[in-house]
Amino acid sequence: MRKEDNDKRERLSVLHKVLGLPFDKPYQFLATQILETSLVFKKFLKEHGDELCALRLIPLDNQLPKLRIRGRKIRDTLSWFNEQKIDPAKYRVDFVPHIEVSEWSTIFVVNQKGIFGEIIKGGHHQLTQGFYDQDKPLRFSYNFTDWQLSSKNEEAVRHLKEVIRYLHVGELSVQQKLKEALKSTLAQGYLEGYFETATSKEFGIWFIDYNRILGKMFQDFAVKRVDLGNNDNEISGSSAYAGKIQGKVRIIPSGNLSNIVFNDDEILVCEMTTPEFIPLMQKAAAIITDKGGILSHAAIISRELKIPCITGTEKATSIFKDGDLVEVDADRGIVRKL
DSSP, rough: OHHHHHHHHHHHHHHHHHHHHOOOEEEEEEEEHHHHTTTHHHHHHHTTTTEEEEEEEESSSSTSSOEEEEEEEGGHHHHHHHHHHOGGEEOOOOOOOOESSSSEEEEEETTTEEEEEEEESOHHHHHHOOSSSOOOOOOEEOOOOOOEESSHHHHHHHHHHHHHHHGGGGHHHHHHHHHHHHHHOOEETTEEEEEEEEEEETTTTEEEEEHHHHHHHHHTOOOOOOOSSSSSEEEEEEEEEEEEEEEEEOOOSSSTTTTTTOOOOOOOEESSGGHHHHHHHHTTTTESSSSSOTHHHHHHHHHHHTTTTTESSSSSSHOOHHHHOEEEEEEHHHTEEO
């Protein structure tokens, strides 16, 4: 998984060459070139130093961590780079162009059943992290014939059509190239996998992730949601990983989790999970979140752990309280107080 994540822009580069797919192409250097201020890096800094970037320290050994910051000018990232305690011989450095204001962002999976995901106005972090600013994400699905959205929005549909046209591979010779270069698979002529995009006035559409492993994790996925209306004993959300189980609720607030005591097989209920929640998620019988969507942090980790998960309930933390006995029906996306 780490290797797949570290190499995503190399795969996007192949898609750019073969399909013309637009992506956030980075300026790449070895960490030693920056540390030694090589001539080629000096020239780059002179020409691009005032541009905003996302700086990624990508390990050449996949056992090492990836380090990153975002939203600074390239020349201003160098002080942060020098503070990192890394072996420069074991890292490369990607200066990824930074979108300051996103118009649309998407996160979606293409599989044999169709194309499923979410779209939102603004930055893609709202979809991956699950904390949205104002407008809620719109869930969408496309069965290769018809589009369905959680709320009617023609502008969103137009944008989605523009995004997915880059993934349609009509010619057999091109399909073969992708299979040979990336071991790619296709569904109804569309490239299978997990994708993220961000769109801005300045750069247009950019693909910012193509992950084959996450795509396979969601190969059986289809959007499921039941809206129950006003009901104090039942709430609904988006089913991120199926399963049905009963257990006692434990409300976990965001913040410092180091002193939280969480018992095995409790139902973890929170606003949204972050990487700090993983030790608790590993103990949980099920996971329920107020925010987030079908491909947010909670959804992906629950699939990896094979734990029933329902995201985007909007009110789980206010409807339930510690100790409530509930039934989590993640097959249908429903949580019911018993």
